[in-house]
Amino acid sequence: MAARSIFSAVPQAPPVAVFKLTADFRADSDPRKVNLGVGAYRTDDSQPWVLPVVKKVEQKIANDHSLNHEYLPILGLPEFRSSSSRIALGEDSPAFKDDRVGGVQSLGGTGALRIGAEFLRRWYNGTNNTATPIYISSPSWENHNAVFIDAGFKDIRAYRYWDAAKRGLDLKGLLEDLENAPEHSIFVLHACAHNPTGTDPTQEEWKQIADVMKRRFLFAFFDSAYQGFASGNLDKDAWAVRYFVSQGFELFCAQSFSKNFGLYNERVGNLTDCGKRHLITSARVPPPRWRRIVRTTWSISAVTRSSRSWFATLTLEPTPGVLFRMNGND
Numbered sequence: 001m002a003a004r005s006i007f008s009a010v011p012q013a014p015p016v017a018v019f020k021l022t023a024d025f026r027a028d029s030d031p032r033k034v035n036l037g038v039g040a041y042r043t044d045d046s047q048p049w050v051l052p053v054v055k056k057v058e059q060k061i062a063n064d065h066s067l068n069h070e071y072l073p074i075l076g077l078p079e080f081r082s083s084s085s086r087i088a089l090g091e092d093s094p095a096f097k098d099d100r101v102g103g104v105q106s107l108g109g110t111g112a113l114r115i116g117a118e119f120l121r122r123w124y125n126g127t128n129n130t131a132t133p134i135y136i137s138s139p140s141w142e143n144h145n146a147v148f149i150d151a152g153f154k155d156i157r158a159y160r161y162w163d164a165a166k167r168g169l170d171l172k173g174l175l176e177d178l179e180n181a182p183e184h185s186i187f188v189l190h191a192c193a194h195n196p197t198g199t200d201p202t203q204e205e206w207k208q209i210a211d212v213m214k215r216r217f218l219f220a221f222f223d224s225a226y227q228g229f230a231s232g233n234l235d236k237d238a239w240a241v242r243y244f245v246s247q248g249f250e251l252f253c254a255q256s257f258s259k260n261f262g263l264y265n266e267r268v269g270n271l272t273d274c275g276k277r278h279l280i281t282s283a284r285v286p287p288p289r290w291r292r293i294v295r296t297t298w299s300i301s302a303v304t305r306s307s308r309s310w311f312a313t314l315t316l317e318p319t320p321g322v323l324f325r326m327n328g329n330d
């Protein structure tokens, strides 16, 4: 008799809806089909499209024989990390002068969220405080809840965001949920181009949100997966994050370059952390703490072709907005 597999009790899991849709799309032979699932750049013929500037840099890299495949520092390519943080916080952010910004190169935006969640679970509001409430917008990107659950958090809650009747932001509900959240709760905030509603607070509304969060000692964990998509301008789309920094918040910002650079399968991301001012030593999260998490998660950050090309792209096109103007989105 064949021995039972040791894994025979592993339960089935439902497919991830958006990837199931892509698989169904591929399998469908109807010539009129249109894929409204994963939001990725496409040509008029529905073929994947690589940004011209990305192609240009890739060619440069291919011809650069000084590059090699040595291991990187654990936290990633230093130029990439600091460029990414500058994209989030702004070139002139006083936070850089005060040395209170840190960055960790990550496997896409998901990797940034995950190591950020790991960090918070280990060292935020006590140690291993799995009871800290995590608030996720209702609705939100489907993976947010799971990332925080898998990092060990036990109390995942929804905050009101979308008013279906008004077809817009439920500001009143959102502010009430902020008011009623236990102090030190963690709020995952979409930096711009909220997924899936596409509705963002106005600057005035962000100010109200920040006011309550400051008063109630709530932690802002920004998820910035679409910087450039809301307005066509990287700086405008970072307004909320930069405003929170200007208000003295300590915060995390998970950055994904999957969408804005069209680098989906290269897994290019960064986690920016910004600490408080006026500390004698550096106010950012101590790098050894991050190294500990990265070392047991993916060991050493990846230098993908694209994280190099992403960094080089900025050197090539020094004004970030240029990239988006080239695409006609500005």
Ligand SMILES: Cc1ncc(COP(=O)(O)O)c(C=O)c1O
Residues within 6 Å of the ligand: 107, 108, 109, 110, 111, 141, 190, 195, 223, 225, 256, 257, 258, 259, 267, 268, 269
């Ligand atoms: C809101 C949001 N956050 C994070 C991500 C993850 O990005 P990445 O593919 O870089 O891991 C996505 C991807 O769709 C997203 O929509």
